[in-house]
Amino acid sequence: MCGLSGQFVDSTVLILKSEVCRTAFSQNRSWLKSFLQGAYLFGAKIGSFGGIFAMKKTIALFAAVLMLLCAVPFAAIGEMNLAAAKTAGDFPDAVFDPLGDAASVEYSHNTNFTGESGTEFVSDGENGIKSASGGMRSSVVTITITFGEAVSNARLSFDYKVSSEARYDYLSVNGSTEKTLSGEIDWTNYSQTVTAGSVVTLAYVKDSSGDKGSDCVWFKNFALQSLGTVTFENVDPLAVLTVRNAEGNIETPTANGNVYALAAGDYSYTLTRFGYQMQSGEFTVSGDMSIELGAMTELETCTISFSVTPAEASVTLTHPTGGEMQADESGAFVLPKGEVYSYTVSAANYVTANGSFTASADAVIEVELTYAGEAWDGTTVTQPAEENGVYMISDAAEFEWFAQFVNAGNSTANAVLTQNINFNGKARTAFGIYDYADNNSGYNGTFDGRGFAVTGIAGEDGILDCIGPDGVVKNIIANVNIASDANIGGIANTSKGLVENCLVAGSVSTSANYCSSAGIVGRAMTGNTVRGCVNNAAISNTTNSYASTLSLGGIVGYTYGTVENCYNTGSLSAKQDRTNNKGIGGIAGQIHAPAIVRNVYNVGSVIGPEAGIGGIAGVLKGTLQNAYFLEGTASNGVSSTEGTPTAEYASKTAEEMRSAEFAAILGEAFNNDTDGINGGMPVLTWQGGSAEQPNEIEIALLQYPELIRDFVDKTQTVDMNALMNDIQLPRPSTLEDAGILTDRSNQKVLMESMNTDAFEFYGYHGIVYRPLPGSPAVTVQYRISVQDRNTEEILGSRVFELTILPLTEAELAEAEQVMRSACTEEVYWNGIKGENANKDSVTANLAPFSELVLNENGGFDYIRGAVNITFGGIDVDDLPGYDPMSYQPWREFRSSHPSIITCENLLVTRPEYDTLVTIDSVFTYTKYAKYWEKFGENSDYARFEAFFKQPVSVTVKVLGTSGSGTVEDITATVRINGRNFAGFTNPAEFTFTAPGDADSTVWDAIAAALTASGCTFDGDGYLLRSVTDVNGVTLSVGTYGEACGWFYKLNGEGDQPAAGTNALADGDVIELFYTDNNEAEGIVTLVGDVNGDGIVTVVDALMLLRCALGTEPTTAAALANGDIDGDGVLSAEEALAVMRMAIQM
Known part of the structure; x- marks a missing residue:
């Protein structure tokens, strides 16, 4: 139910969740397991305010706990400067x-x-x-x-x-x-x-x-x-200066681009200019400083010429940062060596060719263009041949016939291309009619371009106007030059279906401020998918309007569906002076909820109002996963977010994008650009290139799904294509045996789910959230990587898929019946009764249990001990109100009379007279309660509340040693004395009365007296931080020195155990008082001061922990000051209580 959750798991560190903790530690270290679960932190043993105020405020609890767990040597922390921490009350x-x-x-x-x-x-x-x-x-x-x-x-x-x-x-x-x-x-x-x-x-x-x-x-x-002013001198005005901090993040310069305001620390810089050697260096900031840069040195050059067919073809040559290169009078290009360049060769009636190369020596590049097909005259329409119900389109005239045929009411007609198509810039018909009132409108057939080119697309529309929900358009290479004041996309203006493996070059432009425009699909509506597509076209919006969301994107203008395995190289532009326009992104202008955009990258420049442009998306409301943009194309990957989006994106340098690792990160749909198609950056597998040969770890990772087991029955294999239950992930030893961890001590495993609403990692526990009854199965991608723990290099990585089946109404109804059967007094009593035959005559200890498991007979088996939990049954959960950082003796089993039946372990001490005692708990059916815990705010999951923390109780009669009888009330006198500090008004003497069998403590009497007098206080039965009188005067711990605070004496004696554990007797007299010198009051035993230095610190908690573990001998002082509950034994719970004292929680 509670515990620590991690984002990665390595071979030696356990990333903690309660289920993992329960099986991670042996029984003789169960206290540690319990702590890591948040279990039994203090129980009835915490507490005292009889000297706990003579202490420093120290470090945060979590850091303190880490020191406890790591058993930091005392010498390492004894001289630390423990800075005072503020409490919430100070705000x-x-x-x-x-x-x-x-x-x-x-x-x-x-x-x-x-x-x-x-x-x-x-x-x-x-x-x-x-x-x-x-x-x-x-x-x-x-x-x-x-x-x-x-x-x-x-x-x-x-x-x-x-x-x-x-x-x-x-x-x-x-x-x-x-x-x-x-x-x-x-x-x-x-x-x-x-x-x-x-x-x-x-x-x-x-x-x-x-x-x-x-x-x-x-x-x-x-x-x-404080910041130091760092001034770079002699900066080439045409160069780009980049400063990074020690974490690798780029620092922003002041208004003077060569001056930086930097905090103390280590930094690096690079100075780059196209055609010149890069300068770089490192520096440390401790104050104002200047850095003198040397003159930049030009790179060697080489001459590149093009031999093209046809001879009249034009050549455009570009560089990612240098922009378009200019040829000399002979048509040759003089280029700096060592750089990667991209070229485009185009000619009328030919298919445009693209390529790239690295300039290393003088060379001639030969390019022969492919004939685009017979140029259409703009009027001829010819019916194509038909084979098996599929139209075989071989030229533009046949294409136009098919478009008109579809729009005449034949929206499900199918077609394929058999040749390149050349529309010659003539007016043509965009097929698939969009109807606002008809969700099924549009083209609902399958159109397969088979990799042929469609060129000469001009006018106001893409190839299609609308793709319907059943429509499929794929394998088209398009060259367009289109402009409109409506929604527009190179393949389709609107899509509700599937666009796959298409590429668009040319230009797409709109002048409207209310429409969507993109290279592939303008409006990608609910249910659509754009997969495996590339945009090389320039996308622009020329509107003069202000305060508009332009929905301008490289792949889609906006999407409500899925965009995956796509990339954009085309430029995007909108008017920069329309400063409050937005929705301009390298992949998508807007990503609406519940859209998912994943495995994408953009290298095209994004120009527009600075606050409205993003290298990936303009506006993000949905899910963005595994997305990247070229550093410098935009200042941010996403310009703005709305709602509760998922945003997983990063910038990459051109060098990083050309690496084999980057192609691998994008996933199996991408190859390395070994064919010079895309400037060395990843290409889609259908375009060519080649996959990097996997290393031994990546080969071994193929076994990973086979190593997964059922979470309850860890010997049972699972069907990853039909998951219904949680799964157990392979542990480091298993991964080592499989060859996945080749150097276990220096490697760790990273595990990432691409959809945490359906599947989550918690340590080696894979939590499965099944869709609701009636919903479709859901497929989730997850990535497993092996990382070098020293260098953080990814040594191998693979993305896998799993499919989760929906819940059924029948199984939920059955589970609800099981839960109702479990939450009864009879089942509860049978579980805890121990050797007692009847709940009305209890004389022996009761027996707590951890889990109920349904057996073959329809009854329940009781699982005792946390280490034996199966995770397949109904757990005894934390009671509502349980707080591991507060004072209470119960967590899972609460007793109404702890002096007769203890909380938690349910030990019985027979009273003098017969006494009724109520024990209560809550049950959680974890398998189904997880849906309530994760989705409880969603009304669709309301029924799952019945599986979470359902109350159960039983009232038993503990037989007294003297039979039946009546226990007299007890009374105690409480006096509160501020000792004239700050004019504190002392309340009148208070008489506390309670039933004799109520297990009252000194703290119960003090709390009642403070409340009755009108005082307010902050604290509990072992740490009273402050008391405020009726006039608003507050006396707090530490106000007048380390030794000042609230103390108490019982019947005149000052050395007392914890107020919350000190049993109250009839006639007791309690004095609660404030002092700045506890020793002068006769209080010399400082509870928690294990090392006897006069203050309670983290060092005392560490020493007490070591004594409890037996790794440090127990001294008389340690026993006197550390045995908080007075049972004569030092325990880990008391060490944690001292930790609380040390940090005043």
Whole structure:
């Protein structure tokens, strides 16, 4: 149910999930397993506030736990500077503490904010702040940060997230809208450079409508980092200077492109100019500095000539960064050596040829163009021959006949090309009529180009107007020169079907601000697929309109369907001065939800308004996976996102894109460009090229699916084409035996699912989420890679597929009946009764269990011990309210009288008189509850709540040693004394009364007294952080020194165990008091101070842990101060309790 989840698994480190933890550790280390699951962290053993306040605030809990697990030597941490940490209660002001004295912070609001000044932002309960303007229509709350003279050059950064019901409430930074999104989004980092006098305003603006959800903005992690000014001198004005940080990320220069404001650290730079040797270097920033660059050196050149047929053909030669090359008077090209160039050779009535080469020496490149077919006269129409119901099209006249035939009501007619087609720029018919009112409109047959070229496409349409939902268009090489003020695409203006293995060259243009345009498909509607396609055409939008989403893309204008295994080399352009236009992307202008775009790359330049262009997509609302764009084609891969998209994309250099590794990353649909087709960058397998020969790891990886087993029965193989249950992934030893891990100690396995809504990795557990009843099966791709743990190089990688079958109504109904049968008092009692025959006469210990498994007789078998869980049954889950970081003695089994029947292990101590005790738990049917946990907010999954944490209980009678009788109430006196610190008002003496069999503790009495007196407090039965009196005076831990805080004495004695574990007796007198000197009060035993240095730190927790494990001898001081529950034994649970004390959680 809870645990740590990892994105990768290696051969020595277990990436943790509760199921993995349960089987990972032997029983004598079950405490560690329990901790990693979040289980039994403290139980009844945590707690004390009898001296725990003499401590430093230290490091975050997770880092502390890591030190516990790694058993860091004391010497390694003993001298650490343990910086004070802020608690949530210190916010909102403390969130700005990292700015120090360098800046002043003010809150403000407009008249529609109805709260008090200074309350515009409040604590978010964790480590940040959030706006407090919920429900206040048309309100504006603002944070103004003003930087003083001490700031010369620095970077302000912070994280934010925004929630808005309909994109009308927004965050504005310095007057510019930063985020207007529907629904809470992930944390996003913002940073900007500031100097003395800089003013940064953060305003949350609400519209005039009511709230629908949280509707606020959150901020956290404010930081101010001093910057050094790095000036590059003597930079060639025609060269490109690139500076990268130690992580390889590109740094942005100031307005002067040769000056950078950089934080302290290591950096590298490159200076590149086409035709010149690259300069590079490394430098370390510790303050202002300048770097003198030398003059750039020209590369050697060579002369490249073209011999073309026909002789009148024109040659266009381009370079990725140098642009179009110009020939000399003889038609030859003088080119810098060592660079890769692409050429296009074209002539009227011929099929355009493309190729590439690396310039290394003088050479002549011969290109013979293929005849495009007889040029059409624009009027002749001829019926083609028909074979087996398929029209065999051999020229443009026959093509035009077929187009007219389809549009005359024959939308399912099939055709193939038998020759190249040359429309000669004449007006022609685009077939497949689009009808807005008919979802099935368009061409619904199969049109196979068989790799022939269709040239001379001109006018206002692509080859087709609309492809219907059953239409298939494939294997066409098209050369188009089309322009329109409507939706337009080189293959189809609109598609609801399949376009596969097509290539478009030429140009596509639109002048409309409301239509979609692209090289392959303009509008790719719901249900469409574009697969294995290439666009080389220039795509442009010439509209003069503003504030428009242009839907301009290399492959699709917009898509609601699937785009996969495609790439774009054509340029995209829109007017740059229309600064608020958007939706311009190298692959797609817009990717709507639920569209999926995957295994794609773009190398074409994207020009337009800076905020509206993306190297991959202009606007992303759907899923983008395994997508790449050439560095420099656009500043960002995606210009904007909306909703909750999946965005997996990256930029690559040209050199990286020409590598065999890049082709492998794109997947099996791509080959290396060994034929010089695409400038050395990957091509589709149907285009040519060749696949790199797999190495031994990649060959071995072919076995991977065969090594997968059922998650419950780990000996059972599984059908990866018909999955219904979770799967067990092969562990490192198995991978080593299979030859997949060839050097196990230096390698790790990376596992990635391309659709985490259907399939997820958690360690070696593959979690399968089946579609709902009535839904189709779903196919998911997943990638398995082997990585060198030292260099992070990918040594081998393969993408596999699995298919998940949908749930059925019958199996869900059966599972619901099983769950109802399990959640009964009878089943629960039979599981825990132990040696007791009757729940009305309990005298012996009860027996907890971990899981219920349905047996052959229709009853249940009880699985005891977490290490024996099968994962196929019904688990005893964490009770609601269980918090491993808080004080409570129960997790899975709760007792109403822990002194008679303990929580969790259910040990019985017979009382004096017969006593009724209720034990309760919750059951979770993990196999089906996982759907509720993942998709519970979706109403379609409402029925799965019945499988998650369903309550079950039983009331038993524990027989007393004296039979039946009545236990008298107990009373205790509580006195609260602030000892005159800060004018704290002491409440009146309080009398606490409780039933004698209520298992009351000292903490119960203190908490009741504080509440009854009107005081408020922060803490629990072992850590009382602060108390606030009725006048608002607060006394907190550490205010007056390390030794100050709240302590208590019981019947005059100061050395006491944890208040939450100290049993209360009739007549007890408790004094809760605040002091800055515990020793002066007679409190010399500092609970948790295992090493006796007077403070409780992480070192004490580590020492206690080692004592509990037996790796460190137990001293008298360790036993006196570390035995929190007073049972005479040191335990790992007590070590973790001391950790809590050390970091004041």
